[in-house]
Amino acid sequence: MNRPMTAARPTHRKARDDFRWEGVDQLPYKEDERALFKSITRQVLFADPELHGELRYFEVAPGGFSTLERHEHMHAVLILRGRGHCLVGREVRPIHIRDLVTVPAMTWHQFRATADETLGFLCMVNATRDKPQLPTQEDLAKLKTEPAIAAFLGSVPQI
Amino acid sequence: MNRPMTAARPTHRKARDDFRWEGVDQLPYKEDERALFKSITRQVLFADPELHGELRYFEVAPGGFSTLERHEHMHAVLILRGRGHCLVGREVRPIHIRDLVTVPAMTWHQFRATADETLGFLCMVNATRDKPQLPTQEDLAKLKTEPAIAAFLGSVPQI
Numbered sequence: 066m067n068r069p070m071t072a073a074r075p076t077h078r079k080a081r082d083d084f085r086w087e088g089v090d091q092l093p094y095k096e097d098e099r100a101l102f103k104s105i106t107r108q109v110l111f112a113d114p115e116l117h118g119e120l121r122y123f124e125v126a127p128g129g130f131s132t133l134e135r136h137e138h139m140h141a142v143l144i145l146r147g148r149g150h151c152l153v154g155r156e157v158r159p160i161h162i163r164d165l166v167t168v169p170a171m172t173w174h175q176f177r178a179t180a181d182e183t184l185g186f187l188c189m190v191n192a193t194r195d196k197p198q199l200p201t202q203e204d205l206a207k208l209k210t211e212p213a214i215a216a217f218l219g220s221v222p223q224i
Numbered sequence: 225m226n227r228p229m230t231a232a233r234p235t236h237r238k239a240r241d242d243f244r245w246e247g248v249d250q251l252p253y254k255e256d257e258r259a260l261f262k263s264i265t266r267q268v269l270f271a272d273p274e275l276h277g278e279l280r281y282f283e284v285a286p287g288g289f290s291t292l293e294r295h296e297h298m299h300a301v302l303i304l305r306g307r308g309h310c311l312v313g314r315e316v317r318p319i320h321i322r323d324l325v326t327v328p329a330m331t332w333h334q335f336r337a338t339a340d341e342t343l344g345f346l347c348m349v350n351a352t353r354d355k356p357q358l359p360t361q362e363d364l365a366k367l368k369t370e371p372a373i374a375a376f377l378g379s380v381p382q383i
Contacts (some may be wrong), residue, residue, distance in 0.1 A: 073298075075312040075327060075331060076326045077317050079323055086322070095239050111300035111324070113326070117276035117346070117350045117351065117352075118276055118350070119277075120348050139275055141269075143346070158236050161238070161239065165239070165269055168234060169233065169274075170232065187346075189277055189279050190278045191275065191277070191309075192276065
């Protein structure tokens with residue numbers, strides 16, 4: 066078959082030593098006044114009209130944490146640097162470099178760095194997806210009936 | 225909304241030090257008699273009916289290389305360990321840990337480890353995709369008219 070090459074160009078984005086990439090914007094989250102997330106940045110590594118998935122890189126500074134949320138779409142996470150803990154559903158687990166974590170639909174989840182180390186993770190999602198939902202006071206109260214979850218969420222007010 | 229939790233369970237697959245994962249099979253490719261690939265293994269990290277993408281981990285032993293192929297679906301690659309070179313279209317490029325590479329539709333590509341280091345990379349693809357096409361003798365001859373590609377493909381017979 067002598068099909069002509071498509072117009073799309075190959076791309077090569079070189080990695081820097083600091084977990085940034087050439088030509089990829091680092092999108093800082095502002096600190097959330099309800100403390101639903103803290104000290105986290107996002108970089109979109111792959112998003113293309115031809116791809117049905119997207120790959121993003123999130124980085125959580127020491128002591129920081131991702132948004133406590135749930136949604137219909139699933140997350141597929143690979144820890145790229147550091148370590149921490151994650152809450153997925155009603156389970157809190159320690160996570161380490163290269164661990165794989167899935168977050169099923171409509172499951173509360175949050176990723177937290179340890180106090181002394183940056184946590185970075187890749188997250189694959191569907192390109193077409195719903196918006197995250199934040200917990201109500203009632204949702205939080207219910208989550209915190211589990212001692213491990215209450216400890217995970219810590220003394221920081223969550224809403 | 226008090227929607228019940230889905231039946232799907234969260235999963236946590238712990239990483240081992242050797243770039244293997246708990247519960248993930250390592251699928252060795254047999255050596256190809258036409259030497260279209262060599263010393264490469266595959267692990268499927270994420271493949272789920274709810275995900276529109278898949279994430280695979282390929283590992284190429286020192287001196288090895290992935291299949292020289294092309295297909296309609298696009299590849300999105302993140303180098304997870306080591307270094308090497310890739311051919312994408314008519315360009316040969318050095319690649320290093322965490323570099324990002326896209327392979328557009330119908331573009332010849334191959335990833336090669338250096339002689340002394342293992343090369344490992346993540347590859348995100350659409351869950352629904354076409355089968356790879358292998359080069360004909362004519363395709364290879366055309367590719368090798370570029371000196372850089374001829375050098376990349378090396379003295380190993382490619383078909």
